[in-house]
Amino acid sequence: MSNLHDVLTGCDDLRGCMVAGYDDDDVNRAFSRIHDACGLRLVCVWETFDAFGVGGNSDFYVDTDDRLHYLGGDLWQWLNGDPEDADVPITPGTPASWIGSRADAALDPDWDDGFHNLAIADREE
Template identity: 40%
Template structure:
């Protein structure tokens, strides 16, 4: 389907005129999604376009040169897509397809859902204590609750046995983690939504040992 390429794109026009090298510039689209652009002034082709989660590279000329190695080398935590050598007009068409540019181009930080996109399914094969630390630290850094895993035991090899997940409050009390959060981590549900809806009722939790981060154990062997 042909997209309207006459949509006003003042941010893209400004970026095209002044360039961004050696850094990048970010645009928020009308639907709230984000993209980053790296390019030289008045170039017809952008060196790189990074599509944050929520944006998909169109199956059309100009978007075929994707670079998964860039994600690997930079440790991309968002789970977006790097596209190389993208024509400016192809970027303009993508912006038009998402309703144009957003009127508010301030505070262009990714939302929590964008920052944590790659954690969906992170526990799908059964997490170890390192997986727990990685996922829960990222959630907390993104402004989410301080989640913990309480394991059956800890020994010289680490944590093991059965496990249960809780949210620990600043006062040291523990609360239930709602099922849809764990379903998301297991790859069975979409992003759980606002952090305020991630936790439930207070529950008593007993443990003997902790790694001082997100792993606790009921007993130590």
């Protein structure tokens, strides 16, 4: 990857895109664009999935070779922070900085949408 501007070309409008919250569609839109721009697969792991969709608490992770890594760097704050707040990073940092320590479990969700959303408890069973 050359420099951050080249890698995330066309993603500047994602800064603060989740400040008012997010759902699975928002996650797929933002994470698909980031994946297309830099090749890194991000996922949102939700607490539950049922007839109404995903729900409960959620966290963002980086998926590398079917192994989850905690999200590091400035990406979470860049996506979820208020763009008017001076403490919100102007850039999300380099994609390499987003790969935090390995999560406790391998990628084996009870449900996934085939894109960027996973759930650890499928309540439809």
